[in-house]
Amino acid sequence: MKIINFVVVATICLFLLSDLVKLSPILLAATQSETQNSPTEMSNGIVKRVILYALDIVVQMSPDNPLKPGGILYKAMTFNGTVPGPWISIKQGDVLEITLVNQADSIHSLDLHAAYGSTQALSGSIEPGQNKTLRMKAAYPGVFLYHCDGDNLNGIWEHVANGMYGGIIVHPNNEKPAKEFHMIFSEVFNSADKGFFKGTEGKIGSFDFNKFIANRPDLILTNGMAYKYMPFFGYQAKIQLNMNAQIFNVKPGELTRWYVINAGPRGDVAFNFAGGLINENHIINSSNFNENHNSNSQSKIYEISIPSGSGNAIEVIFPEEGTYFGNDHDLARLLGGAGFVVLASRNSTTEVDANDVLHIAKLP
Secondary structure: OHHHHHHHHHHHHHHHHHHHHHHHHHHHHHHHHHHHHOOOOOOOOOEEEEEEEEEEEEEEEEOOEOOEOOOEEEEEEEEOOEOOOOOEEEEOOOEEEEEEEEOOOOOEOOEEOOOOOHHHHEOOOEOOOOEEEEEEEOOOOEEEEEEOOOEOOEOHHHHHHOOOEEEEEEEOOOOOOOEEEEEEEEEEOEOOOOOOOOOOOOOEEOEOHHHHHHOOOOEEEEOOEOOOEOOEEOOOOOEEOOOOOOOEEEOOOOEEEEEEEEEEOOOOEEEEEEOOOEEEEEEEOOOOHHHHOOOOOOOEEOEEEEOOOEEEEEEEEOOOOEEEEEEEOOHHHHHOOOEEEEEEOOOOOOOOOHHHHHHHOOOO
């Protein structure tokens, strides 16, 4: 009888042990994931979950115009099929969980500039068909770039230049209401582009390493397209740039906040508004957001330099009705597409034809 009981007990133990062995890889994987991507200081705050898909896709990076005849098509690397990838907005103290699903042909990765700590900021390499999840605590407010790191930095220059970047906004708890706008500047180094007034002659472009090393971008993109917000150059001798240019509408005297990122990957952005001075005490980034956000200083500056890989929240009040022109004040980069139009009118919701902005503006 004792022998039978022993056999029964032993059999049950072996059965349970076998199930535990089957489960152990799952348990181990969960433990490793938690150790790598879930720092201990994440118990409080709302969790925001985002899924990004790495996708290769051909995108339009310039409309058809005299500077780039026929327009520019380019083989891009993207998050979720767009350049730039999605803007992600969270509050200070929240937890951001990002999963990158690699549906492309190359190894990709994630680098979150808003994160503090390597286990929160860097995903490591993600092979085609695989996915990884990063969890970060939004400890510090500001405007931050996220981008692909290639294969552990190998190829990062190509992946960023090809469009794998986006923006993260960490809103402070004491933020004042404002009308908000988002803009990411970036550069294209195109193997098919033969220069201004020539373009690509209908060819689909791809990354040009030699142009990148020489720092000779063919286009400067604003939110994924050159001349996206630029209807034309000139007035008497007009060069039509984009018949479908989008115009930013504001009301005179209202507070506007511009979340601006320079994805690079090479040059700086000299950001300014012609006629719209920047509130110096509200040049906001991760290092001075809390310190300056409630300042009573009324000092203003004309321009702010944003290095590659950096971002700022810039507050501006447009004092009167009229047309204001924002741009990168490096004029070669402006020629390459880095400009936009802001129309201040008391009825800022009225649809305006981009080609009529100068007719309704109060110009000298």
